[in-house]
Structures are given as C-alpha cells and as structure tokens.
Amino acid sequence: MSRLRVEKLYRSGVQHASLDIDHAACVALHGPSGSGKTLLLRAIADLDEADGEVWLDDRPRSVFSGPDWRRHVVYVAADSQWWHETVREHAVDWRLDDLSALGFAAEVLDWEVQRLSSGERQRLSIARALAHAPSALLLDEPTANLDATNTTRVERLLVDWRAASGGCVLWVSHDPAQRTRVASVQYRVRDGVVERDHAT
Amino acid sequence: MQPETLISLTPFDLALAAGLVLAVAALSWRLRLDIGRRMLIASLRSTLQLLLLGLVLKTLFHSSHPGLVAALATLMLGVAGYEVMARQKHPLRGFWGFGTGTVSMFLSSFSITLLALLTVLQPTPWYTPQYAIPLLGMLLGNTMTGIAVALDNLTRQTVDKRQQIEARLALGQTAADAIGDIRRDALRAGLIPIVNSMATAGIVSLPGMMTGQILAGSPPMEAAKYQLLILFLIAAGTGFGSVVAVMVASHRLFDVRARLRRDRLRN
Structure with missing residues (x-):
C-alpha cells in the first residue's frame, strides 16, 4: 500500500505543485506541451533538483537516498531507453505474467533491443519498471506510440497491478477518454501551475 | 664511451x-x-x-638549484593540465575542468618520478635536473595524453548518453552503476595507446627515447634498459592517473542525491 503526496514542489518550470495520489489510485495529468508535465514528473522522481517535499506514505523523501527513492518511485519516460544488447539484461526479476498481459511471449527476453519497434520498446519499458517492484509509477505518455489493442493491454495491466500491489500511478495523457478510463482524479498543468480539474 | x-x-x-x-x-x-x-x-x-x-x-x-627545478616542474604540470582541459569537448565547468586533470597528473607523474629518482636512478642530489626534468617530461607528456583521452571519452559519452544514464537512475540504480559502462570505456580508451606501444615496442617502432640515446652514442643494451624503465613508468603513471581522473570526474557528474548533473559540463 503506497500513497504519494507532493507538497509545494518548486523548480524552474513548476510552480509550487501539490497533489495527492491515494493507495492503489491513479491520477491523470494533462496540459499543453511545454507546460511542465515532464519537469514535474522528473522533480517528483528526484531526477532534477526541486524545493518542497514529497511523501511516500508517512515518510518524506529526505529520509531516502536518491537511488532508494527512485527504486520506490519509478519514472517511465516517454521515449524508453535501453543500454544492454538483449531485453533480459535490463532487469533481474522479469514478471512473465506482465509480459503476457502486454502481448509478449517469454522469448521476448532474448530478443535484441535493436530489433524492437518503438511500440514494443514502450510496452516493454512498462514491464521493466514493474519488474523493479516499485511503490509508485510516474508514467509519461505511456501509450503514445501504441495502437488501440496495445493501449487497452497497458491500461488493464496497470489496473491489475494497482489492485494487486496497492501501488499508485501518476499518468500523463493527452487523450481525455483515456484519462477518464484510467484515473479517478485529474490535474491540469498550465505554465507550470498544477490545478485539480474540477470537471472530474 | x-x-x-x-x-x-x-x-x-x-x-x-x-x-x-x-x-x-x-x-x-x-x-x-x-x-x-x-x-x-x-x-x-x-x-x-x-x-x-x-x-x-x-x-x-x-x-642545479632545487627551487628552479621545482619552478620548471610546476610550469610543465600547469601547461599539461591546461592541455588536458583543452582537448575535451565538454570539460567540467569551473576549476574542476583544470583541476581534475592537473591533480591526477600531479598524483601519478610526480609521485612516480619521485619513486624512480629515489629508488631506481638515485642521482645525488635526488633532484639533479639532468634526470628529474627529462623523466618528469616523459611521464607528463604520456599521462597527459592518456588522461585527456579518458576524460574526453567520459564527458563526451555522458553528454551523448545522458538519457540512458537517467533511465538507469530512474530505475533506482546508483550513480556508479548508471555510469559504470561509460567509465570502463573511458579508462580503456585512455590506456590503449600505452598498451599498444608496449606491445609493439622494438618490433614495429623503435621508441623515440631509445632512438635518441643510440644516436647520441649509448650502447644498445643500456638504451633498451632505459627504454623499458620509461615504458613501465609511463604505463603505471598513465594507469593510475587515468583511474584517478575518471573517478574524480565521474563523481563530480552526480550530486549527493545521485542525480546526473549535465550542467556541470560545458556545452
């Protein structure tokens, strides 16, 4: 069970952002490109310096080391990066159930990363993040390169993962229909200001 | 003779x-x-x-005044340190750009020259410039090349592969893990020239110092022994110097929260 609370996070491009994602919940984030969504996610993951505090349950980020925090709060970038030759080398405990939920057979682990399409890489980057057993996921447009079938697969997998693990998700999406499907609460970012969407 | x-x-x-x-x-x-x-x-x-x-x-x-020897040695080190910085496309900003290379050359070249003077060559006094200056010059010149190549490789790859490094950090890897491959690559690149020149010395090329000594009239066996001494000292100096430089620089590329600090490198 993990609840993520962002309290007055401030950095260049993000103005005192506060948001609250409950246990096993999913919060959607939207806003025009360049409004600061990625900057906010990177700041929450502690990949960039920022003032303010982020809490995981009742523990502030400052009690974790940087790598420890990012092991719990995993940021999944819009364009996934791979650095070893085969898929398998990128995680220790791949979860075969997740792979099959995303439409992959176990053999995918022995494929060369070079041969993967951008959509395959994107789906596998979600499986890779889950293989690291995070408490919270920060997803930056996780279905941007995917067709309808694979988008549904990703959405379902994350619903199941939240229910099973109690982990929470912050999901950046440009698609209003997707946001209502996956999230209970929506926030909008404009010029670095984060506001709760009261339409939802 | x-x-x-x-x-x-x-x-x-x-x-x-x-x-x-x-x-x-x-x-x-x-x-x-x-x-x-x-x-x-x-x-x-x-x-x-x-x-x-x-x-x-x-x-x-x-x-043979020790002060003059020290002054020349310092000047040589400073020029070499500047050269290491100038040969990098993205050196560290601020004093670190000059300091990293200079300190690692100081630690490796100076200490190895000192070691050779005190234990192997043993001239009296130990700072006799006929021995100290050429030895230091050979070591500085070669460690400079190795360190410059290693640091340029490290900083350039860090800039090029910044997204990969950050993706690894985002999965909870430590800074050392996230930059480990790049660090190994950089060290290898810095050490390859001296490894190659040791491997081909005497077969493909006659090393410069040995050639000079033979032309100046030394017996070939004496020249060979001196050349070996120099090669070993250079290999040790380049090895230790590159390791120190790459460790210091890659440490500087991350902050206390193990975030990658691209802003600490010049554009």
Missing part, C-alpha cells in the same frame, strides 16, 4: 631537415591541401620551443 661517439649536429644539418619540411609545404600549396601554412607554423613553434628548452635546461643543469 658516450662522448666520443656523439656526432654533434651543425646548423647546416638542421637546415637540411627543415628544407624537407619546406618542400612538403610547397607541395601542399601546389596541391591546395591547405595544410602547408599550419605545418610551417608548427615547425616554427617546435623550433622555438625546443631551442628555448635547450637554453633553459643548459642554465638549469649548470645551477
């Missing part, structure tokens, strides 16, 4: 060799290769620098 076999070079001998360079420059001008001008300037520079060095060493050998 050295003095009687030393054939002194006359200005005419040097003029003959310089004439060959002029001929190449003329050829370049004729073929529009655009390298003649730079070649002439470089020849002129090396002429002035080496003659000046000859003069400085002549004075220095004459006086």
Whole structure:
C-alpha cells in the first residue's frame, strides 16, 4: 500500500505543485506541451533538483537516498531507453505474467533491443519498471506510440497491478477518454501551475 | 664511451631537415591541401620551443638549484593540465575542468618520478635536473595524453548518453552503476595507446627515447634498459592517473542525491 503526496514542489518550470495520489489510485495529468508535465514528473522522481517535499506514505523523501527513492518511485519516460544488447539484461526479476498481459511471449527476453519497434520498446519499458517492484509509477505518455489493442493491454495491466500491489500511478495523457478510463482524479498543468480539474 | 661517439649536429644539418619540411609545404600549396601554412607554423613553434628548452635546461643543469627545478616542474604540470582541459569537448565547468586533470597528473607523474629518482636512478642530489626534468617530461607528456583521452571519452559519452544514464537512475540504480559502462570505456580508451606501444615496442617502432640515446652514442643494451624503465613508468603513471581522473570526474557528474548533473559540463 503506497500513497504519494507532493507538497509545494518548486523548480524552474513548476510552480509550487501539490497533489495527492491515494493507495492503489491513479491520477491523470494533462496540459499543453511545454507546460511542465515532464519537469514535474522528473522533480517528483528526484531526477532534477526541486524545493518542497514529497511523501511516500508517512515518510518524506529526505529520509531516502536518491537511488532508494527512485527504486520506490519509478519514472517511465516517454521515449524508453535501453543500454544492454538483449531485453533480459535490463532487469533481474522479469514478471512473465506482465509480459503476457502486454502481448509478449517469454522469448521476448532474448530478443535484441535493436530489433524492437518503438511500440514494443514502450510496452516493454512498462514491464521493466514493474519488474523493479516499485511503490509508485510516474508514467509519461505511456501509450503514445501504441495502437488501440496495445493501449487497452497497458491500461488493464496497470489496473491489475494497482489492485494487486496497492501501488499508485501518476499518468500523463493527452487523450481525455483515456484519462477518464484510467484515473479517478485529474490535474491540469498550465505554465507550470498544477490545478485539480474540477470537471472530474 | 658516450662522448666520443656523439656526432654533434651543425646548423647546416638542421637546415637540411627543415628544407624537407619546406618542400612538403610547397607541395601542399601546389596541391591546395591547405595544410602547408599550419605545418610551417608548427615547425616554427617546435623550433622555438625546443631551442628555448635547450637554453633553459643548459642554465638549469649548470645551477642545479632545487627551487628552479621545482619552478620548471610546476610550469610543465600547469601547461599539461591546461592541455588536458583543452582537448575535451565538454570539460567540467569551473576549476574542476583544470583541476581534475592537473591533480591526477600531479598524483601519478610526480609521485612516480619521485619513486624512480629515489629508488631506481638515485642521482645525488635526488633532484639533479639532468634526470628529474627529462623523466618528469616523459611521464607528463604520456599521462597527459592518456588522461585527456579518458576524460574526453567520459564527458563526451555522458553528454551523448545522458538519457540512458537517467533511465538507469530512474530505475533506482546508483550513480556508479548508471555510469559504470561509460567509465570502463573511458579508462580503456585512455590506456590503449600505452598498451599498444608496449606491445609493439622494438618490433614495429623503435621508441623515440631509445632512438635518441643510440644516436647520441649509448650502447644498445643500456638504451633498451632505459627504454623499458620509461615504458613501465609511463604505463603505471598513465594507469593510475587515468583511474584517478575518471573517478574524480565521474563523481563530480552526480550530486549527493545521485542525480546526473549535465550542467556541470560545458556545452
């Protein structure tokens, strides 16, 4: 069970952002490109310096080391990066159930990363993040390169993962229909200001 | 037996060799290769620098004052440190750009020169400039190349592969894990030249120092032993120097929260 609370996070491009994602919940984030969504996610993951505090349950980020925090709060970038030759080398405990939920057979682990399409890489980057057993996921447009079938697969997998693990998700999406499907609460970012969407 | 076999070079001998360079420059001008001008300037520079060095060493050998030896050694180190920084496309910002290379060369070249002077060569006094300055020069020149290549490789790859490094950090890897491959690559690149020159020494190429000694009249076996000593010292100096430089620089590339700090490298 993990609840993520962002309290007055401030950095260049993000103005005192506060948001609250409950246990096993999913919060959607939207806003025009360049409004600061990625900057906010990177700041929450502690990949960039920022003032303010982020809490995981009742523990502030400052009690974790940087790598420890990012092991719990995993940021999944819009364009996934791979650095070893085969898929398998990128995680220790791949979860075969997740792979099959995303439409992959176990053999995918022995494929060369070079041969993967951008959509395959994107789906596998979600499986890779889950293989690291995070408490919270920060997803930056996780279905941007995917067709309808694979988008549904990703959405379902994350619903199941939240229910099973109690982990929470912050999901950046440009698609209003997707946001209502996956999230209970929506926030909008404009010029670095984060506001709760009261339409939802 | 050295003095009687030393054939002194006359200005005419040097003029003959310089004439060959002029001929190449003329050829370049004729073929529009655009390298003649730079070649002439470089020849002129090396002429002035080496003659000046000859003069400085002549004075220095004459006086043997430890303060003068120290002053020249410091100057050599400073120039080498600047050169290491200048050879990188994205050096560290601020004092770190100059300091990282300089400190690692100081630690490796100076300590190894000192070790060689105190335990192997043992001249009296130990700072006798005839031994100390050429030895330090050989070590600095070679460690400088190794360290510059290693640091340039490290910082350049960090800039190029920044997204990969951050993706690894985002999965909870430590800074050392996230940059481990790049660090190993950089060290390997820095050490390859000295490894190669040890592997081919005497077969493909006659090392410069040994050639010089033989031309100056030393017996070949003595020249070979000196060359071996120098090769080992250079290998050790380059190895330790590159390791220190890459460790310090890659440490500086991350902050206390193990975030990648691209802003600490120049554009």
